[in-house]
Amino acid sequence: MLGTERSAQIEARLAKDAYDTEAWQMLLAEAQNVGTEEQHRDAFDRFLEQFPTSGRHWALYVEFELRHGRTDLAEAIFARSLREVLSVDLWKSYLAYVQRNNEHGGNEGRQIVLKAFETALQYIGMDKDAGGIWSDYIAFIKAGETSSTYEEQQKMDATRRAYRRVIAIPVMNVEALWRDYDAFENGLSRMTAKKFLAEQSPIYMTARTAARELKQLSEPLQRGSLPCPPRWSDKEMSQLAAWRRYLDWEKSDPLKIEDAAARYARISFAYKQAMMVLRFYPEVWFQAASFALEHSRNEEAIQILKSAIDIMPHSFLVNFALAEIYEERKQVAEARALYEKFLDQLSDDIAKMNESMTAEIAAFEAQHQRGGNIDGGGGADMATSSTTDAFGETDGEEREEARRLRGYTLAAIVMMRFVRRAEGIKVARQVFSRTRKSPHITYHLFVASALMEYYCSKEAAIAGRVFELGLKSFSDPDYIREYLDYLIRTNDNNNARALFERTINMMPADRAQDVWRLFLDYTCDYEELTNAKEVEKRYLAAYPQGKQGSMILIIIINGY
Template sequence: MTVNNINKRNGSTTKLDRFQKLQAKVTNDPWDTESWTNLLTEAQQKGNPTVIRETYEQFLKQFPTSHRHWISYINYELKQKAYERVESLFKRCLHTVPNVELWKNYLNYVKKTHSGNAISEEKKAEARHVIGEAYDYVLQHIGTDKNSGSIWQDYLYFIRNSEVNSTFEEQKKMILLRKTYHKVLIIPLANIEQIWKEYDSFENNINKLAAKNFISDRSPSYMLARQSFCELKNMLDNIEKVQKNYLAQPPSWSEKDYKMLDVWKEYIKWEKNNPLKLKEDLMLKRVTYAYKQALLTLRYFPEIWYDYAIYMSESGKTEDSIFILKTASEVLPTSLLINFALAEAHEAKLKTPAESSPSFVHPKLIYDNLIKNLTNEIGKIDAKYNTKKTRLLALVSTMNSPNSNDAMDNDNDEQERQNERIKEKEKEIKEIEKEHNEKVRELKQRLGLAWIVFMRFTRRSEGLKAARIVFSKARKSKYCVHQVFVASALMEYQMTKQSVIAGRIFELGMKVFASPNGVTDDDKSEEAQKFIAEYLDWLISLNDDNNSRALFERALSILPNNNANEIWDKFTKYENDFGDLAGLLRVEKRILSSYPNSKLFLYFKNIYK
């Protein structure tokens, strides 16, 4: 049952309208965080458990790293005494959201369900064992966090107060307590001085003579951790200040986005420098935790995922690195950086024993998925902007209709206001078209690069013939860009050392991008000029004078003057470098004829460089 259907049956008219409006807002803009927050509030006010749960699920699908909302959802289920749901939620979020408050909630839940009068005497030992394992589990995952000090202190108290029935058990308890103190006293925590005092007292109560050696051994690490805490706190407080209440979303590359990226990179660099002088495995654990913390906020920043994967690879954790890239590719399915890195990591396994491992994914599948995702993304943008444009065009048509104008025939002021409104809508349509074209152009370039890299991989792994098949698929795409043709042509020439096939590909590209009837707008003429410039560079590199001159003439007959400047520049340089004076003067005359108001020196300024 959908949320809307539930509302129709249960909600009041006013609240139903508000809830539906908020749902429409988040559907239209899934990254509208304010509307999402209001939607959750509205769902909670309805009081319908199904509506509340479904809204939380929708929210956390969109913002899966928001610890605040996982905690809120879990607390709601606790109030409902839906303990199976609570445990299911913990399973879903703990490993992906390394946040101290969330893990504290988990620990408190385990302690609450395994203590109190409900536990029989026979099962108390078993319950304490479960709680002890929970402490160990929690501290393994978030114990390096500067805010985990209270959990460490609670765990130490838990160990100290555990019951023992023999000298052997007492010795085991003391060993575990000492081992736990040694673990915690190398971590920069707010309460580390208090824990140190407790440790000092602990050792002295056992054996004052031995205590001096133990304390002397641990003192340098403790002092370093204590000194580092202030520096660490300042960095993390600054991060929290920059990203306060921020929900992870794709960057718009605003000033705030750059600032968040910078402060997190600064902190990660600090951890990599190992200021605590830890052993390699412990340092690796801290750096890994820093990356995981950063990704709670910078989930959609490819640079952080990539840096994390490279760090793990350089640390000898190749499979971990590949797993990070795989996870990143699921979060960022259209990222070139992530998918190229993942494909290259698996390409390195080709024709090795690792190719037969269960985790191996053929790079071809990665490239196929990337191309499919980019193509679908362009389709989504087309559909979104076409819907907006259609709605506005219908509105303008209605405003221009005779029935609309009849009512204003005798009211000139109202007619003027109507005309202004029409102009505003027409301006909005142009802005939508411009925004749409910019987004599609950028995605087409990324798609083109994906095809090119796929083609090059195929040539490396399967040979030139297989690469031709990839090119054949690419050129049939309605979103194909001229760079794909250029890359294929140059690949053919470099691999075969013959110009025939490369020339055919360039000529095929002329039909696609620079046919006389195909250059119909500025975008197409701009791409035609860029493609022809690449074609000319190749012909000139071959010293093919006849075909170079022929292409100059074809280009200038096809391209409009406002998008032919690069061709004229190449033509003048070509005549100056390889022609004669008469030819150079003819080009000068033609430029003046084509651009009567231009300054000729602008076309010759690069000739003598």
């Protein structure tokens, strides 16, 4: 869009990886260097859509607009970001803007600035780095002109109030602020100073201790980094652990805040900061929501989980957590809709992945064809080496697909169980009947449905039919093992033996061993010796490498 060769390279990188943070930084720099004002603005917008929690870049954007005299746009940016992005930098920039605008506004102007300070402190005053704003705020109060003793008294009260608020907060400069406060009180009256300072001292001491701990805890946190979906690198894991330590510390209430709402607000603020940086970690959102729920802030919990789902529509954790809240609140329709949407999302992803695999295979085959046509032998060599690569990747993709199918099925099972609880077994059976036809289902759905019939509706006969139905689509030894285990556990040994006999020879030997072992264990423990010996003999014929004598004895001894 900027038209330069460099920008084309940058765009290519972003097309390949939408979270290539270096490329994003280059994009901003390139827009600044060669772009028009509009292009530069566009770059900011694109950047902040991708990284909406980066206060530093919001502040840069504001600065850019102000440099171009577009106060209207600067104000719009403030409106979009201030309340969402808990950034000291951004609020500082806002306060500077308000102060500049009201420099010559007289008393009315002063009131506007004071109001802005109050708002800022309300949003960001708890931040460990908000100490500068607090200093500015107090300085601004002190600088107020007074024309009467009453006004002077009022200013003094406001100053004292501000000091007392901040020396209870573990901001990094709390010690300097306490010295200022000390000087302030002593400047007024040595007598009252002694009393007041003695009163405030324990509060300040607690905050000072906390500030020291907080400094240590914050040191490893990279608050300024641009949030990206985790790749579970060591660095990411250690960031996550550092954040967890910090959150645990906040939850331990080191300031011993008496007021429950204030205590909640402080911990909630910590979670908000964590969610900004660890934007793509579902468990952080989940824990923030759980914390809200524990304090009966149900709406807040729902909002947190909704935001999390917007950001991470594939997350099982946050989707299930929200559905569970809906179910508890008897919002059956909402829960059902959420499950359906989640399943659709997973289904679409699988379809897209399959498409891209098909396309890749087609592309590979086309290339193979071409290679073969052009230069015979050499082409064949090339093709062979590509085949290996392509196959290696295909294996990985197949594993990925299996994982996705398993995930889809898990979601379907959770929904089916929810429907049974909320709408009864009949509706749950409908869900099962519909879902089982999906091409994305694994055998686990049949196991879950059968056991639901057995445990919840006590319908062993239906359970058996469900298992039997599953056998038409799935001959996976793991499925057969589950089915066999069910038959054994329900004492249906005729059917157990029948199932074993009609499936055991259909399974590849290297995957049938668990089924063999289950049946052999059962036979050895509970059937007649001739049966046991016969099964053992067949087992040893199927797995001659294990032929070291009696399996029965080996099972017994292993059991010991």
